[in-house]
Amino acid sequence: EDKVVQSPLSLVVHEGDTVTLNCSYEVTNFRSLLWYKQEKKAPTFLFMLTSSGIEKKSGRLSSILDKKELFSILNITATQTGDSAVYLCAVDYTGTASKLTFGTGTRLQVTL
């Protein structure tokens, strides 16, 4: 059975801290891994990772994939209160459509 596991389930940090969110997966016919940010509405896309060892960066956020060990991390440096959200990891596996299996998410709260 395909599985995506995220850790921690939740964490609270102070503004300015650096956080690392984890995502491990077991899926057949892996195609790519995606990170989404969800505030009180629809998930919004952050990154798509397809190759091991290549870091994707966007401002203070970065992510990397390890296809041998079957995991990915999402780093957020110098956190801000606006980073407070649920971060979702999803894995796309091959087929006629881009079918995603999601993890349960990590709830991040950034306090002043």
Place this chain on the structure above:
Amino acid sequence: NAGVTQTPKFQVLKTGQSMTLQCAQDMNHNSMYWYRQDPGMGLRLIYYSASEGTTDKGEVPNGYNVSRLNKREFSLRLESAAPSQTSVYFCASSVTHPTRLSYNEQFFGPGTRLTVL
């Protein structure tokens, strides 16, 4: 462009009632999806449509039906609602290219919060 739109935003049903959730996208995407999101469960795929004219079951299809009306629209129907179908429902769409994986990002609608009493 509006992206992915969903109607209604909120709905309360009684057990046994039926209803249809509507979804439309204006991005000319091939594929469309319906997910449900429950507390502590993440998003789970209900049904998807790889292309116009095709639909397939996802992880949790029981109690639902779908129609891909045309390339833009994909509806989800609850024939006889049950309290276990209380959830937030998201529609999504994607281009879906077999080799250009960067095209396969899914774009989500704002969601429908459904309560079944």
